[in-house]
Amino acid sequence: MKVSRRSHVPPFAVMEILAAANARRAAGRDVLNLCAGEPSTGASDVVRERAIDLLRSGDLGYTEALGVPALREAIAGHYRRWYDVEVDPARIAVTTGSSGGFVLAFLAAFDVGDRVALARPGYPAYKNILAALGCEVVELDCGPETRYQPTVSQLMGAYYDGGLDGVLVASPANPTGTMIAPAELDAVARWCADHEVRLISDEIYHGIAYGGGESDVQQATAALYMDRGAVVVNSFSKYWAMTGWRLGWLVLPEELVAPVGALAGNVALSPPALAQHAGIAAFSTEGYAAAAANVERYATSRAALLERAHELGWEPVAPADGAFYLYGNIAATGLDSVTYCARLLEEADVAITPGTDFDGVAGHEWVRLSFAASPETVTRAADRIAAWQRTL
Numbered sequence: 001m002k003v004s005r006r007s008h009v010p011p012f013a014v015m016e017i018l019a020a021a022n023a024r025r026a027a028g029r030d031v032l033n034l035c036a037g038e039p040s041t042g043a044s045d046v047v048r049e050r051a052i053d054l055l056r057s058g059d060l061g062y063t064e065a066l067g068v069p070a071l072r073e074a075i076a077g078h079y080r081r082w083y084d085v086e087v088d089p090a091r092i093a094v095t096t097g098s099s100g101g102f103v104l105a106f107l108a109a110f111d112v113g114d115r116v117a118l119a120r121p122g123y124p125a126y127k128n129i130l131a132a133l134g135c136e137v138v139e140l141d142c143g144p145e146t147r148y149q150p151t152v153s154q155l156m157g158a159y160y161d162g163g164l165d166g167v168l169v170a171s172p173a174n175p176t177g178t179m180i181a182p183a184e185l186d187a188v189a190r191w192c193a194d195h196e197v198r199l200i201s202d203e204i205y206h207g208i209a210y211g212g213g214e215s216d217v218q219q220a221t222a223a224l225y226m227d228r229g230a231v232v233v234n235s236f237s238k239y240w241a242m243t244g245w246r247l248g249w250l251v252l253p254e255e256l257v258a259p260v261g262a263l264a265g266n267v268a269l270s271p272p273a274l275a276q277h278a279g280i281a282a283f284s285t286e287g288y289a290a291a292a293a294n295v296e297r298y299a300t301s302r303a304a305l306l307e308r309a310h311e312l313g314w315e316p317v318a319p320a321d322g323a324f325y326l327y328g329n330i331a332a333t334g335l336d337s338v339t340y341c342a343r344l345l346e347e348a349d350v351a352i353t354p355g356t357d358f359d360g361v362a363g364h365e366w367v368r369l370s371f372a373a374s375p376e377t378v379t380r381a382a383d384r385i386a387a388w389q390r391t392l
Contacts, residue, residue, distance in 0.1 A: 006131075006132040006133070006134065007132065009128040009131055009132055010124065010128065012124060012125070012357060013338075013353065013354060013356060013357045014035050014036060014353045014357055017035045017341060017345070017351050017352075017353060017354075018033070018035055018036055018351070020345060020351070021033045021035065021345060021351035024345070024349065029349050030349055031345075031349045031350075031351060032349060032350050032351070032373075032377055032380055032381040032384065033351045033373070034350065034351060034352050034369045034370050034371065034373060034377075034378065034381050035341075035351040035352050035353045035368075035370065036370060036372075037174060037238070037323075037324065037325065037370050037372060038243050038370070038372055039238065039241035039243070039294055039324075039372045040372060040373045040374055040377070041241050041290075041294055041297075042241055042242075043240065043241055043242045043245065043278075043282075044240070044241070044281075044282065044286065044287050044290030044291065045286070045290070046281045046282075046284055046286040046287050046290070047240070047242065047278050047279065047281045047282050047287060048278075049281075050277070050278040050280070050281040051274060051278040054274055054277050054278060055274070058274075058277060059273075060273040060274050060277075061273065062269055062270050062273070063270040063271070063273050063276060064270065065261050065264040065265035065269065065270055066092070066093045066094060066257075066260070066261050066264060067092070067093065067094025067095075067249070067270070067271055067276055068094070068273075068276050068277065069089065070277075070280055071094055071276050071277070071279055071280050072089040072090075072092040072094060072249075073089050074279075074280045074283045075087075075089070075092050075094075075249055075283075076088070076089045076092060077283065078283055079221070079223055079251075082206075082207075083221050083223065083224075085221065085223050085224055087223055087226075087251055090257065091226065091251060091252050091253070091254065091257055092249055092250070092251055092252070093249060093250040093252055093257070093260050093261070093264060094247070094248070094249050094271045094276060095247075095248045095249060095250060095264070095271055096246050096247075096248070096268050096271045096272065097235060097237065097246040097247065097248045098202070098204050098233050098234065098235035098237065098248035099125065099248070100246075100248065100267075100268065100271070101233045101234075101235075101248045101249065101250045102125070102126070102129055102200075102202075102233060103129060103133075103267070104250065104260050104263050104264055104267070105200060105231050105233060105250055105252075105256075105260070106129060106130060106133055106135070106200075107133065107263050108256050108259040108260045108263060109166060109198045109200070109231065109256065110130070110133065110135050110165055110166055110198070111134075111165075112133070112134030112135070113134065113135070113136065114135050114136065114165035114166060115135070115136045115137075115138050115158075115162060115163055115164050115165050115166070116130050116135050116136070116137060116138065116164070116165060116166035116167070116168060116200075117138040117139075117140055117150065117154075117155060117158045117164055117166070117167045117168070118137065118138070118139065118140065118150070118167070118168040118169075119139075119140050119142040119148065119149060119150045119169070119170070119173070120139040120140060120141055120142060120358075120359050120360070120361065121142070121148065121175055121176060121327070121355065121358035121359035121362075121363065121366070122139075122170065122173065122174070122175075122358060122359075123170065123173075123174045123175075123202070123358065124357050124358060126168055126170075126202075127139070135165075135166075138158045138162075138164065139360075140154045140155075140158065141361070142154075144316065144318070147178045147319060148173065148176040148178045148318055148319075149169070149171070149173065149178055149179075149180050149184070150167070150169060150188070151184075152187050152188060152191045155167060155188070155191055155192075155197075156191070159195060159197070164195070164197050165197060165198060166197060166198040166199075166200060167188065167192055167197055167198070167199050167200070168200045168201075168202065169185070169188060169199070169200070169201050169202070169222075170201075170202035170203075170205075171185070171201070171202075171203065171205075171219065171220065171322075172205040172206075172208065172209060172219075172321055172322025172323040173202075173205075173323070174205070174323060174325060174358075175318075175325050175327045175353075175355070175357075175358045175366075175368040176318035176319075176320075176325070176327045177318060177319070177320035177321055177322055177323040177324075177325045177326075177327065178318055178319050178320075178321050178322075179209065179219065179321040179322050180220060181220065182219075182220035184220075185201075185220040185222065186220075186224075186225075189222060189224075189225040189228055189230055190228070192228065192229070192230070193225070193228035193229060198229055198230075198231065199222060199225065199228070199229065199230040199231065200230075200231045200233065201221070201222030201230060201231065201232050201233065202233050203219075203221060203222070203232055203233065203234045204233065204234055204235040204237065204238050204248070205238050205239070205322055205323040205324075206219050206221070206234065206239065207219075207238075207239035207291065207295065208238060208239055208295050208298060208322050208323055208324060209295075209321060209322035210299055210302060210320070210321065210322065211321065219322075222251075223251045226251065226252070226253045226254075227253070228253075229253045229255075230253065231250060231251070231252055231253065231256065232250065232251035233248065233249075233250055234248060234249050234250075234251070235247070235248035235249070236248065236275075236279055236282060238323070238324075239291050239294075239295075240279075240282045240287065240291050241290075241291070241294055242275070242279070242282070245272065245274075245275040245278070245279065246271070246272055246275060247271060247272065247275040247276065247279050297374070297375055298324045298371060298372065300375045301324075301371035301373075301375045301378040301379075302320055302324070302326070302371055304375070304378065304379060304382065305326050305369070305371060305378065305382060306320065306326075308382055308386065309326075309328060311386045311389075312328065312382065312385050312386055312389060313330060313332060313333055313389045313392075314326070314328025314329060314330055314367070315328065315329060315332070316328070316329055317329070324370055324371050324372040325368050325369065325370055325371070326368070326369045326371060327355070327358075327366060327367075327368050328366065328367060328369070329365050329366055330365065330366065330367050331365040333389070333392050334392075335392070336354075336364040336365075337354035337355045337356055337363060337364050337365065337366055337367050338354045338356060338364070340354070340367060341353065341354045341367060344385065344388060347388060347391075348384045348385065348387070348388040349384070350381045350384050350385055350388075352367050352368065352369045352370075353367065353368045353369075353370075354366075354367055354368075355367055355368060369381075
């Protein structure tokens with residue numbers, strides 16, 4: 001029997017490394033796993049306690065396809081609190097993680113053959129999902145000269161080369177951690193609106209930022225531009241450390257609300273009920289405080305790693321404005337990134353991710369380390385990497 005052409009997408013290498021690291025750990029090795037973008041703390045106590053109460057007495061049946069009203073109201077309140085933006089809860093769609101949100105947004109916004117531009121390096125699931133849905137992915141080569149973010153001039157070039165139907169931006173970005181300043185996001189959103197190009201903004205790392213000012217909690221959000229057709233994708237996985245709860249959301253322009261609702265009901269009926277009801281507690285005072293404490297831990301690890309970048313042999317490194325990744329160049333070692341990561345795991349019991357996941361052109365010279373683990377684990381891993389690096 002045949003296998004569909006749309007299923008022929010590359011596997012996510014980080015999952016293969018994670019499996020290898022877990023196998024070594026099961027065999028008794030002291031493996032330090034810094035390959036996955038997963039906060040080590042897990043959900044806050046207030047969310048866990050709410051989930052326990054719900055398991056004992058709550059109604060955990062199907063919910064509305066776009067999510068329970070109380071959670072949609074709470075998400076709208078989050079936008080008022082953080083961004084001073086009024087978002088109609090009717091425009092919020094709760095999804096099965098941000099991954100489910102991307103599938104719904106892409107299905108609702110794009111047709112087969114549509115051209116969608118995004119930055120390279122970037123999160124591989126973007127292009128793989130788009131390709132599986134029959135879209136043409138237009139990769140924009142984004143390096144240090146653009147701070148690894150797409151620019152209006154790049155969009156103009158792609159537009160005149162063959163047209164564009166969509167643009168995807170991520171701030172803070174995976175794997176680089178770089179961010180888009182509010183003025184730059186405004187320029188991109190304005191250009192997209194002027195050219196009738198759909199803007200999709202991945203904001204799942206919002207709240208995880210370093211440096212203060214505009215790059216701190218009050219980050220630029222495409223929710224400001226819904227009247228221009230922008231779509232926001234967000235999640236409870238990163239800032240609220242709720243990865244396995246599979247809970248995300250979309251902020252939609254009016255014309256996409258009904259299509260996303262119809263698709264959501266057919267694809268998954270509803271997001272996980274337990275996660276939805278418990279997730280409301282993430283917006284409590286205790287929930288915000290726990291998340292902010294996590295960011296402080298990430299900041300400690302980030303500072304320590306940046307100080308040791310030269311010792312690690314990773315130069316240059318992308319500006320880690322936000323998220324919890326260090327993306328560094330290892331070309332000076334003479335090893336390609338896949339070999340580098342395989343040997344590092346085998347010889348030093350440290351798991352990190354090769355850049356080939358994020359960049360099919362230059363990724364063989366780059367690696368990504370996640371510092372979402374505890375500062376103690378990150379420090380031990382850096383010690384091992386530095387010692388191993390001296391043996392090369």
